[in-house]
């Protein structure tokens with residue numbers, strides 16, 4: 001009798017949908033696996049527990065991943081399923097992202113019980129988002145808006161919206177699709193105006209890098225196209241030393257053997273935007289992301305980053 005495979009995940013509705021998808025795909029890919037061979041293990045992360053304080057003051061990167069990674073390293077779970085967007089750019093020693101599932105829609109959506117679309121929001125209306133990228137992109141087009149911090153998982157944010165804590169919010173289309181909640185969408189935003197966070201819409205599976213057994217099990221789930229895109233986008237993020245708490249956007253596209261990366265860095269109020277696009281061989285996406293990051297870093301200059309850091313600290317409560 002073989003041992004059960006333990007899949008670690010956060011407990012949010014979205015995280016569970018993603019973990020169950022990985023489970024179903026593993027069962028479908030391997031004749032010797034059944035539903036009973038795979039157990040979903042729910043693990044609370046610091047990011048799930050600390051909802052009253054802002055994430056940055058609570059300790060920065062990896063808040064949604066650390067407890068899962070500890071469980072991987074101790075052998076309590078065999079793999080961990082994450083939204084790639086939530087993954088810090090560098091992993092703890094001994095861990096690896098071994099599979100990227102085929103990417104979902106990368107776009108952001110606008111959700112509002114009142115306005116018909118983003119540009120149709122009333123003058124000075126309140127927009128709830130915890131994402132500095134979404135704040136900057138929104139203010140770039142609508143400097144009049146009052147952006148307030150909106151934390152919590154998708155269900156919490158929708159509840160806050162319905163309670164009237166804001167007139168509108170933004171979410172990733174991918175998450176809503178995975179939960180079958182497309183009906184909540186008011187408007188799907190254009191990629192031009194609302195480029196996504198690096199790696200948005202891509203589910204990834206993390207394992208111990210010595211676990212060749214799990215690596216083989218997960219190999220049929222791996223999507224090379226998604227990996228090529230996410231690699232370029234995450235390299236850009238890494239080269240600016242960004243976390244999820246940085247107004248950075250990046251989106252890669254593929255054609256033939258080439259990868260094209262569009263990369264942006266914004267000031268918090270959206271008035272300054274550095275944007276670069278580049279193309280390379282598909283397998284050189286990491287170098288492409290790094291190059292665009294260095295270009296933008298040089299254009300922005302050290303003062304921009306100092307001001308940005310101060311503004312971020314002043315914005316979060």
Ligand SMILES: NCc1[nH]cc(CCC(=O)O)c1CC(=O)O
Nearest residue numbers: 083085171172174175200201202
């Ligand atoms: N930070 C939370 C988070 N992480 C990944 C997703 C969406 C799913 C994805 O991008 O794969 C979300 C929610 C959101 O931004 O709406």
